[in-house]
Amino acid sequence: MQVGKVYLVGAGPGDPGLLTVRGLEVLRIAEVVIYDRLVNPVLLEETPPEAERIFAGKFAGNHSLPQEEIHQLLITHAKRGLVVVRLKGGDPFVFGRGGEEAEALVSAGIPFEIVPGISSALAVPAYAGIPLTHRGMSSSFAVITGHEACKASPAVDWKGLATAVDTLVILMGLKNLPGIVAQLLVNGRSPETPAALIRWGTTGKQEIVTGTLADIAGKAATLRPPVVVVIGEVVSLSEKLRWFEAPCLTVEMLPRIRADELASQP
Numbered sequence: 001m002q003v004g005k006v007y008l009v010g011a012g013p014g015d016p017g018l019l020t021v022r023g024l025e026v027l028r029i030a031e032v033v034i035y036d037r038l039v040n041p042v043l044l045e046e047t048p049p050e051a052e053r054i055f056a057g058k059f060a061g062n063h064s065l066p067q068e069e070i071h072q073l074l075i076t077h078a079k080r081g082l083v084v085v086r087l088k089g090g091d092p093f094v095f096g097r098g099g100e101e102a103e104a105l106v107s108a109g110i111p112f113e114i115v116p117g118i119s120s121a122l123a124v125p126a127y128a129g130i131p132l133t134h135r136g137m138s139s140s141f142a143v144i145t146g147h148e149a150c151k152a153s154p155a156v157d158w159k160g161l162a163t164a165v166d167t168l169v170i171l172m173g174l175k176n177l178p179g180i181v182a183q184l185l186v187n188g189r190s191p192e193t194p195a196a197l198i199r200w201g202t203t204g205k206q207e208i209v210t211g212t213l214a215d216i217a218g219k220a221a222t223l224r225p226p227v228v229v230v231i232g233e234v235v236s237l238s239e240k241l242r243w244f245e246a247p248c249l250t251v252e253m254l255p256r257i258r259a260d261e262l263a264s265q266p
């Protein structure tokens, strides 16, 4: 029996217009789609009506499908000879466990393709008018998980990050924000450093809260995930460069790339 193929696809950060052309192509040939919570559901409308849609969404502290089961789903459906799309928020290889899924596919001998997506780490600050690098202000940035801030032996080098990197972009950082701030302050970052929290960035629900390292944790008290935290001088550009106010784009606005439509153009 012929083995199918698994596509590990980045859905982008929320605005469906940020799906890549390749991502749209493979969604349109999917026979099974296994998708995560932060994937914009309008993208599923691009799959064929007969495609099976499986929600593997993860809620903080409550993984609705264990990672091992997701691996098994991918392998089982591919072994049935099907085109399987594993649709993940942002980019599959940026805090998306895409590497683990690819390893499982290699072990099982399943062919796969990685379709990178636009990570929230890049797009969410951009939609808030925050350039991650800016001449004279920031020559480097780092993307960090917020899960490591409060551990006794964190896997993140907070001292190095506090002093050697201009712009810090922290994913999954809301819950541990007081710990993150403490790590940066104790390791020498100025309390005056501008900071921003961007919730549901790139979507019609986008909210931006700005402050400084000294007061941002207090301002976060009422926010709920998903939030991207940005720390660095570039946050001060947000007010001037803020541009995004439009409601979430709809699937009708997606680029139409079907061959029949191209053929019918004059």
Ligand SMILES: C[S@@+](CC[C@H](N)C(=O)[O-])C[C@H]1O[C@@H](n2cnc3c(N)ncnc32)[C@H](O)[C@@H]1O
Residues within 6 Å of the ligand: 013, 014, 038, 088, 089, 090, 091, 092, 093, 094, 095, 096, 118, 119, 120, 121, 124, 170, 171, 172, 173, 198, 199, 200, 201, 202, 203, 225, 226, 227, 228, 229
């Ligand atoms: C498990 S990580 C997945 C990151 C994803 N692979 C990416 O490249 O964007 C989930 C975190 O990404 C961030 N995130 C993803 N989409 C977001 C959005 N639209 N607005 C704000 N934060 C977002 C939040 O920090 C959230 O907790």
